[in-house]
Amino acid sequence: DAKTTQPTSMDCAEGRAANLPCNHSTISGNEYVYWYRQIHSQGPQYIIHGLKNNETNEMASLIITEDRKSSTLILPHATLRDTAVYYCIAYSSYKLIFGSGTRLLVRP
Amino acid sequence: DTEVTQTPKHLVMGMTNKKSLKCEQHMGHRAMYWYKQKAKKPPELMFVYSYEKLSINESVPSRFSPECPNSSLLNLHLHALQPEDSALYLCASSPSRGTGGSGANVLTFGAGSRLTVL
Numbered sequence: 001d002a003k004t005t006q007p008t009s010m011d012c013a014e015g016r017a018a019n020l021p022c023n024h025s026t027i028s029g030n031e032y033v034y035w036y037r038q039i040h041s042q043g044p045q046y047i048i049h050g051l052k053n054n055e056t057n058e059m060a061s062l063i064i065t066e067d068r069k070s071s072t073l074i075l076p077h078a079t080l081r082d083t084a085v086y087y088c089i090a091y092s093s094y095k096l097i098f099g100s101g102t103r104l105l106v107r108p
Numbered sequence: 109d110t111e112v113t114q115t116p117k118h119l120v121m122g123m124t125n126k127k128s129l130k131c132e133q134h135m136g137h138r139a140m141y142w143y144k145q146k147a148k149k150p151p152e153l154m155f156v157y158s159y160e161k162l163s164i165n166e167s168v169p170s171r172f173s174p175e176c177p178n179s180s181l182l183n184l185h186l187h188a189l190q191p192e193d194s195a196l197y198l199c200a201s202s203p204s205r206g207t208g209g210s211g212a213n214v215l216t217f218g219a220g221s222r223l224t225v226l
Contacts, residue, residue, distance in 0.1 A: 034213075043112075043198050043217030044151065087150065095164060096141075096200075096215055098150035 022088030112218035131199030
């Protein structure tokens with residue numbers, strides 16, 4: 001499965017959009033991009049996934065570049081409860097491997 | 109029921125004790141997972157069960173012994189652990205072992221069992 005690269009930490013103001021980038025330049029054609037987040041001391045929570053097209057659900061939007069080498073997770077109106085570690089994972093098998101993730105801090 | 113339930117939430121054990129962590133799901137999922145997470149680190153995959161059979165063991169020491177008695181239950185038996193085994197142990201489940209996309213590989217995680225080995 002492809003390796004992903006994410007910034008170690010980011011912050012944004014409450015109510016503003018949070019844009020979390022992820023680089024997956026070695027992603028193969030059958031690998032999907034998944035995003036999970038982990039709020040302190042809780043289990044990881046699934047957010048969204050996609051292959052080629054942009055995706056949106058009630059939690060977030062996922063923008064994947066045309067060459068699929070990078071993607072951005074967008075939380076449209078971040079709240080304090082969105083403070084968490086966000087993991088971008090590219091995989092095609094059932095062996096979900098977490099990278100280091102991005103620690104997002106939402107400021108009041 | 110869309111939850112994965114893990115018990116106990118907290119466990120303290122000595123190095124000579126035998127204890128077990130339990131995980132239960134009633135979503136009809138056929139794949140179940142154990143992960144280990146040390147402080148400030150990402151979760152690390154330990155075991156994967158698919159249709160009640162062990163399909164992946166990530167070279168985990170034998171003092172950790174998984175068991176899947178039926179499709180809803182997953183246990184992790186602990187024996188002769190070391191203090192460095194202290195961690196958050198996470199259980200997860202997914203509809204099946206998939207090949208990406210189609211929802212088949214969305215894992216639902218439990219809240220974890222925090223283990224302290226003295």
